[in-house]
Amino acid sequence: MNQASFGATEAEASRLMSMGFEAWIDEQLLQPASVQLPHVRSIPRPQFPFELQPDRVDIWFRNALHANDQLRQRVAFALSEVMVVSQLGALQNAPYGLADYYDMLAENAFANYRDLIEDVTLHPTMGVYLSMLGNERPNPDLNIRPDENYARELMQLFSIGLVELNNDGSPKLDGQNQPISTYDQAVIEGFAHIYTGWTYAGSPTFQTARQTELNQVVPMQLYPNFHDTGAKTVLNDVVIPAGQSGDQDLADALDNIFDHPNVGPFIAIRLIQRLVTSNPSPAYVERIASVFNNNGNGIRGDLGAVVKAILLDPEARPDLPMEIDGKLKEPLLRVTQLWRAYDAVSNSGRYPLVASYILFGQGPLQASHVFNFFSPFFAPPGEIRDASLVAPELQIATEFMGTQFTNFMFFQCFALNQTNTQLDDDDIYIDFSEEMSVAADVDALIDMVADKLLAGNISDPLRQEIAGMLALIPLQETALRAAETIYFVATSPEFAYQL
Amino acid sequence: MSRMNRRDFLLNSGAATALLAATPGAAFSQVVGGGGGFSDYRALVCVFLHGGNDSFNMIVPRSDAEYNAYAAARQNLAIAQTDLLALTPAIPDVVDYGLHPSMAGLRGLFNSGSAAIVNNVGPLIEPTTKDQYFNGSTLLPPQLFSHNDMQDQWQTLKGVGQSATGWAGRMADLIRTSVANQLMATNASLFGANPFQSADETFAYVMGPTGPVPYVGFEPDPINLAQRDAFRAVIESRYNTVYERGFAAVQKRAIDAVDTVTGAISDPSLPAINTVFPQSPLGTQLNTVARLINARDLLQMQRQVFFVGIGGFDSHDNQNQDQPGLLGGISDGLTAFYDAMVELGVSDSVTAFTQSDFGRTLTSNGDGTDHAWGGNQIVVGDAVLGQRLYGEYPVLQIGAEQDVGGGRMIPTTSADQYSATLARWFGIDDTDLVVVAPNINNFAARDLGFML
Numbered sequence: 001m002n003q004a005s006f007g008a009t010e011a012e013a014s015r016l017m018s019m020g021f022e023a024w025i026d027e028q029l030l031q032p033a034s035v036q037l038p039h040v041r042s043i044p045r046p047q048f049p050f051e052l053q054p055d056r057v058d059i060w061f062r063n064a065l066h067a068n069d070q071l072r073q074r075v076a077f078a079l080s081e082v083m084v085v086s087q088l089g090a091l092q093n094a095p096y097g098l099a100d101y102y103d104m105l106a107e108n109a110f111a112n113y114r115d116l117i118e119d120v121t122l123h124p125t126m127g128v129y130l131s132m133l134g135n136e137r138p139n140p141d142l143n144i145r146p147d148e149n150y151a152r153e154l155m156q157l158f159s160i161g162l163v164e165l166n167n168d169g170s171p172k173l174d175g176q177n178q179p180i181s182t183y184d185q186a187v188i189e190g191f192a193h194i195y196t197g198w199t200y201a202g203s204p205t206f207q208t209a210r211q212t213e214l215n216q217v218v219p220m221q222l223y224p225n226f227h228d229t230g231a232k233t234v235l236n237d238v239v240i241p242a243g244q245s246g247d248q249d250l251a252d253a254l255d256n257i258f259d260h261p262n263v264g265p266f267i268a269i270r271l272i273q274r275l276v277t278s279n280p281s282p283a284y285v286e287r288i289a290s291v292f293n294n295n296g297n298g299i300r301g302d303l304g305a306v307v308k309a310i311l312l313d314p315e316a317r318p319d320l321p322m323e324i325d326g327k328l329k330e331p332l333l334r335v336t337q338l339w340r341a342y343d344a345v346s347n348s349g350r351y352p353l354v355a356s357y358i359l360f361g362q363g364p365l366q367a368s369h370v371f372n373f374f375s376p377f378f379a380p381p382g383e384i385r386d387a388s389l390v391a392p393e394l395q396i397a398t399e400f401m402g403t404q405f406t407n408f409m410f411f412q413c414f415a416l417n418q419t420n421t422q423l424d425d426d427d428i429y430i431d432f433s434e435e436m437s438v439a440a441d442v443d444a445l446i447d448m449v450a451d452k453l454l455a456g457n458i459s460d461p462l463r464q465e466i467a468g469m470l471a472l473i474p475l476q477e478t479a480l481r482a483a484e485t486i487y488f489v490a491t492s493p494e495f496a497y498q499l
Numbered sequence: 500m501s502r503m504n505r506r507d508f509l510l511n512s513g514a515a516t517a518l519l520a521a522t523p524g525a526a527f528s529q530v531v532g533g534g535g536g537f538s539d540y541r542a543l544v545c546v547f548l549h550g551g552n553d554s555f556n557m558i559v560p561r562s563d564a565e566y567n568a569y570a571a572a573r574q575n576l577a578i579a580q581t582d583l584l585a586l587t588p589a590i591p592d593v594v595d596y597g598l599h600p601s602m603a604g605l606r607g608l609f610n611s612g613s614a615a616i617v618n619n620v621g622p623l624i625e626p627t628t629k630d631q632y633f634n635g636s637t638l639l640p641p642q643l644f645s646h647n648d649m650q651d652q653w654q655t656l657k658g659v660g661q662s663a664t665g666w667a668g669r670m671a672d673l674i675r676t677s678v679a680n681q682l683m684a685t686n687a688s689l690f691g692a693n694p695f696q697s698a699d700e701t702f703a704y705v706m707g708p709t710g711p712v713p714y715v716g717f718e719p720d721p722i723n724l725a726q727r728d729a730f731r732a733v734i735e736s737r738y739n740t741v742y743e744r745g746f747a748a749v750q751k752r753a754i755d756a757v758d759t760v761t762g763a764i765s766d767p768s769l770p771a772i773n774t775v776f777p778q779s780p781l782g783t784q785l786n787t788v789a790r791l792i793n794a795r796d797l798l799q800m801q802r803q804v805f806f807v808g809i810g811g812f813d814s815h816d817n818q819n820q821d822q823p824g825l826l827g828g829i830s831d832g833l834t835a836f837y838d839a840m841v842e843l844g845v846s847d848s849v850t851a852f853t854q855s856d857f858g859r860t861l862t863s864n865g866d867g868t869d870h871a872w873g874g875n876q877i878v879v880g881d882a883v884l885g886q887r888l889y890g891e892y893p894v895l896q897i898g899a900e901q902d903v904g905g906g907r908m909i910p911t912t913s914a915d916q917y918s919a920t921l922a923r924w925f926g927i928d929d930t931d932l933v934v935v936a937p938n939i940n941n942f943a944a945r946d947l948g949f950m951l
Binding site: 089090130131134135136142143144145146147148149152156162178179181185188278321323324325326327328368369371375378379380381382383384385387389391394395396397398399400401402403404406407410411414459461462465466468469472473484488491492493494496497499 | 549550571572573574575641642643644645646647648659663664668688691692697698699702704705706707711712713714715716721722725726729730732733734736737738739740741742743744745746747748749750752753756757810811813815816817860861862863864865866867869870897904905906
């Protein structure tokens with residue numbers, strides 16, 4: 001359940017149990033996307049657009065916590081960590097564009113990857129973030145050549161990566177046992193020339209294009225006079241001929257990337273890591289990459305089929321879990337899981353936690369750069385690195401962020417709960433009244449929290465330490481006993497882990 | 500978050516006592532044996548400029564012929580010749596250089612001998628000419644011009660190797676028995692986990708930009724101390740998966756260090772730091788580094804490497820608008836930091852230096868620049884043989900000797916040489932320099948001479 005949603009709730013878990021996982025996934029695949037843009041637009045326009053960022057974050061949390069399309073939202077979140085744009089930087093004043101970009105990811109979450117990368121490429125939010133927007137054909141007199149930013153990152157981070165991969169995700173090696181680069185600088189320059197001539201749709205001229213409330217949510221438009229019409233060399237020595245239109249160039253270029261054999265294993269690893277495990281076996285990657293390559297009906301790039309295959313794979317549900325199965329939960333997902341389990345609300349009904357990235361080290365579309373909050377290759381020193389494993393989420397589970405998170409949970413459990421009568425309107429509080437009703441009974445209390453947060457599997461040491469703390473708190477202090485128990489579970493290593 | 504007093508609520512008493520600072524006496528009595536291998540204190544402060552600093556606009560030739568070549572290459576991105584802040588080197592060069600007009604503070608440091616510039620430095624495995632670059636006859640770092648790969652090269656110097664450790668991490672490993680008395684890790688980061696300080700035998704301590712964050716709810720009263728002990732017991736439990744163990748290990752390092760370090764930096768016996776730091780991400784981090792250095796004796800530190808970082812240097816667009824703030828921020832931050840070191844009497848024991856992913860293309864993409872290779876770096880402190888530019892400044896002309904296309908300059912000095920020079924000053928034995936900088940033996944000069 002935690003693989004496919006923003007945290008198990010008792011209701012959803014029992015529904016899943018009764019209908020079976022595959023049927024539940026099939027149902028989820030058909031759920032329409034819960035979107036953000038209408039909500040952001042419904043807010044009266046403030047003096048400065050960046051003041052809407054809390055509302056954008058608010059609707060992200062509302063959808064994550066309450067929307068029916070849990071799997072779609074979860075995959076959209078995963079995609080937002082692959083095809084990264086961020087509020088931090090030039091997009092601070094484009095809240096509508098950011099909301100619409102996220103909606104585009106949600107709508108494409110189970111669609112075809114080829115359509116996804118086209119929508120990503122032409123979205124003005126990405127256009128601003130990786131500077132394809134306004135990118136123009138060369139002007140040798142002024143030493144101006146096309147911007148290479150988007151050309152590089154679309155390949156490196158969104159689609160194929162730096163080195164040639166086998167279908168099982170392992171690098172192909174040359175005669176000297178070295179990895180083989182997927183592209184060189186000349187190929188980047190080829191694509192950079194492809195991505196010329198695009199800016200905000202409906203602009204009077206290419207060079208006077210300015211962001212507006214409306215044009216930040218519609219695909220960029222081609223201005224043919226600013227598109228380079230020369231021949232361009234792209235991947236695998238393919239030459240896109242001179243004289244084509246910008247639209248045709250773009251279609252050919254995206255086809256060229258889409259058809260690269262790396263995309264299957266590349267996307268398989270990225271999505272498996274976000275949903276299931278940090279260290280999938282080569283066989284698991286190969287099974288998923290094969291579904292990407294052909295969904296069974298001869299279609300390449302069917303993301304819905306890929307997601308379903310990832311979740312139904314035997315490796316996603318091992319009979320006898322090994323010490324490298326599963327993954328760390330991202331801190332934001334630990335928060336949403338707690339909030340879903342404890343019906344977190346605020347008196348205003350809002351979740352405008354725009355400081356999410358400061359509090360937890362991550363927030364919706366709040367990475368500090370296009371490389372996401374953490375690297376898919378992060379391997380901390382010690383046994384993980386020694387065994388050539390990775391643990392991406394550990395990159396932001398530092399001493400600093402770990403303490404911040406522990407402190408957040410302290411405030412959440414002890415102060416921001418339903419017993420507090422002095423809450424601010426926007427304070428997000430949890431409701432542990434059920435726990436309070438059993439709080440005198442140590443085992444019943446611990447079991448109840450463990451059921452909600454750990455699927456019932458609490459370790460003996462954690463149970464003992466909580467019981468030891470409860471022995472210090474008078475029986476009548478039911479709120480304190482409930483808060484203490486939830487605090488210890490929510491800050492524990494076992495809660496930070498997802499199998 | 501809430502104005503409610505959590506501790507009152509926790510104790511349900513209403514009789515809150517002031518939070519007690521950790522008592523230094525208790526924390527500092529836990530001295531382990533051994534150590535004492537260095538007779539002095541030295542610290543390195545790595546200022547990493549994320550995104551790739553356009554440093555050919557940071558240090559610019561002022562002499563007419565060289566300036567004109569620069570202006571022709573850079574076109575609308577060129578800094579006006581008359582705006583450049585003149586540098587007056589101790590030993591005049593045939594070419595005059597100037598700093599970006601936003602860097603007045605750094606100009607002062609340079610001209611007074613407390614800062615040096617290292618020209619056109621970058622990741623290399625061996626000396627490389629343009630011909631060799633194009634005919635493939637030298638080994639090159641893989642994935643040139645890619646952000647994360649070039650950051651990795653600067654921080655790890657791994658070349659074509661697979662090393663996952665950084666050069667500061669390897670230094671910490673090399674000296675670990677000599678600094679066993681230290682109460683804090685040799686490596687400390689104020690900008691997150693990083694390859695630079697990653698090691699095999701030691702761990703970098705990652706704190707926040709304002710220092711370590713104390714745990715709330717662990718204050719010294721009976722129930723809170725019990726809470727702390729129980730929390731510690733949970734993270735010290737045995738776990739079945741590598742992920743839980745990895746997570747718990749970091750938490751344990753955090754709880755082990757926090758009281759000692761926060762107690763030390765807020766110890767009332769320490770002199771106040773009166774230098775005013777800029778209100779910026781870099782200023783905040785460097786201010787914290789200064790406070791940690793101020794507490795070096797309480798923490799029994801002899802060797803420290805700090806990692807601080809700022810972003811925003813990936814100037815693909817709006818470069819002319821953004822560059823003054825970016826470069827001015829470096830100058831203002833480093834100047835304040837130097838002043839604070841003078842104030843603490845350690846300006847000859849602390850050396851700050853910059854690194855960045857890469858330099859940027861001399862050519863423009865309209866309103867910005869793209870990823871390139873070599874770039875210029877700054878070294879600040881009174882152990883620096885300052886008022887000098889080191890290494891060869893390239894001819895900034897499209898198609899010139901160092902240009903592999905679009906104004907991407909092949910470095911004329913390697914990141915290994917730059918790092919080895921700093922490492923030697925830090926106290927790494929000559930025989931161990933190759934551990935710190937694995938490709939150093941491929942270059943004639945093991946020491947660039949910018950450290951006294």
